[in-house]
Amino acid sequence: MSVKYIPVQWNRFKWYYDAAMLAGVAAFLWLFIHIAPGLLSHERPINPQVHNARAFGACAFVMLSIILASGPLARLDRRFLPLVYNRRHFGVLTAFVAVTHAGYIIDWYFAFSKSNKYEALLFANTSYGQIAGFPFEIFGVFALICLLILATTSHDFWLKFLTAPVWKRLHYLIYAAYVSVVAHVSWGILQDQRNHTFTAIFLASAGVVAGLHLLAAFKESRDADPVADAHGDWVAVCRADEIEEGFAKIAQLGDGERVAVFKQDGLLSAISNACAHQNGPLGEGRVVACFVTCPWHGFQYDVRTGRSPAPFTEKIPTYNLTVKDGVVLVDPKANPPGTPVDPVNPEGV
């Protein structure tokens, strides 16, 4: 939540998060670059440029795998949500690591000729019509462009400028980048491997990412939010006594939107389930210090108005609701964001 744009809204957890992230990346690179050569019994060492390129490339792949695993992990077990909290920093660092990998490759394999090295990257191998020897570099180029777009637009300025739905769709590019990286590695280094340790790690990582997404999708389809039943112009969300103080019940409306009905101070209020920040699931959050708090990044809203507490300016739609015969009924036509709605007594009106 912010009232002005600053580079990073630091808090203590973000410092911890970034410190852990940097420690992991530093450990990976230091061991790979400085310790591993001493453990290899090669007559002559791998060229440092190639060795470093491999270190940064492998590191970027592992980082990308962790980033992509964290989303479904958090959906399967909410204790992993802190991994997602500062994931954008992880993504930006991954882009830097990937750029370093590309730099080593371009300055080594595509340098030393009379051609421009960036042009050489595109024309040196043009065997696009075959599998063996396919120019796998192009997959890496595509993935790198995706990562740079994501890193560049990771700041909240772009989130606000593009709006959360557009920003989120744009950031689904991470999946295209990952698939492209998998192709880049599969058509590249894996083709020449005689020791298959990296192959095993690579396949296991990609398999875990894919498996976690499938598991999370299965869980979400099994535990899908109920579709609200139509009651004339209103829709039934749940029974009023099912909602606990400080928590919500979520229901799907006919138009695909979701409504979250919260109980606060014994009274019921209905708001959009989508946080204005990144469309996080507000209904999976809870009331903290009198405000509904998003489980993803802690954005807060007054449940009676759909407005963030001053001086913040975020707004979400509210819904009119009523209770009839113990059933919570919501008007599926959302009010404009930030429209105050009087809370309703669950005992009925």
Next chain:
Amino acid sequence: MDKKPFFVGYLPIPEGLRAFLISLTVSLVVFMAFVGITIGATQDDPGNGAFRFDWRQQTVTGVIEFVPYPILRVTEGNERIPAGHTLMLTGQGKSTIRTRVQPMAGDLVALTGVILKRGELDMMQVAGGNRGLKKVDGPAPDLPAPEPLGRWKLAGEICDGKCLAGAMRPGRGLAHKACANLCLIGDIPPVFVSSQPVEGSEFLMVAGPDGTRLPDRAYDLVGAFVQLEGDLERRGDLLILRMDGDTMELMQ
């Protein structure tokens, strides 16, 4: 209703989540370290090719021929490069030395440069300027004629001779294909690495038929395991395969 500890980034970490997050953090850092050292320490041997800077620059005398790639038939060598040896020649980086040595084809010359060597395969990167290339007074001696060794069907890999000889480690394979192509476009001598020794040698210079350069079709299959046919000849101690591009097939 979910009664688990509720994490809010800007608030203190809930007590019930603290131990889990510490364990998770330590696990991820250890995981990254483990994966880094494991991948780093299990890389394949890139071979023993290298620039022999430890030999310093070598000077040898011989006759330049084009097959069509420039080679030097050594007539007066030294303790490392004996007379009778045939050296493949290259310029700096991914560039040929063709234009520099073309006017001296068939002449007796003294070449100075750095040797790249991988097993029996070697190549000289000729030094720049007059120091690298000097015409030697006197007529070129008669050299043994090329020895035809018949038609061969071979399996193996086409590489660029310079990276393979040690300019890059590793310097072969499909991951290196674009770099190899760039060298070959730069007219670096191509080399065929045979899966079985041919006339006692694993490495053969490879060219097109009738004194032409590597066929265009070969560029698509550089770095791949291929089968091809061609006429073999020996010049000095260098085997040259004049491949027939139409016979080249990708091996599975």
